[in-house]
Amino acid sequence: MTTPASESRPTLSEIARIVRDDDPEKLAQILATGATIAEIEKAVLWASGAADVLGEAPHPLEGRAALVYDILTADEADDEGR
Numbered sequence: 001m002t003t004p005a006s007e008s009r010p011t012l013s014e015i016a017r018i019v020r021d022d023d024p025e026k027l028a029q030i031l032a033t034g035a036t037i038a039e040i041e042k043a044v045l046w047a048s049g050a051a052d053v054l055g056e057a058p059h060p061l062e063g064r065a066a067l068v069y070d071i072l073t074a075d076e077a078d079d080e081g082r
Contacts, residue, residue, distance in 0.1 A: 010037050019044055019072060029071045035064035043068035 010018070015027050018040050030040065043065045061069050 007036050007038060009034065010040065015040060026071060030068050033064045033067040033071070035068050039063070039065040040068050043072055047072040 010031075012024075012027050012031055014037065015030050016022050018037065019027075019030065021027070035043070043061065046061055046065075046069050060066070
């Protein structure tokens with residue numbers, strides 16, 4: 001039995017494509033979470049604000065998706081602190 005692509009572990013190049021970022025440190029941090037493609041895609045949606053549009057705002061991210069979200073939005077938090 002094969003694993004659906006959305007439930008598989010992505011490569012660094014797949015992560016870069018999904019998050020549209022080529023920062024090697026950020027990509028390595030995301031890879032280290034062990035998140036699946038689906039979890040990364042969900043975190044990207046939340047980070048872009050699309051979750052509000054999709055009506056998912058009341059449902060907080062959990063687990064690896066939440067970790068990825070934190071990595072994706074860390075730069076924003078740093079900018080707000082300045």
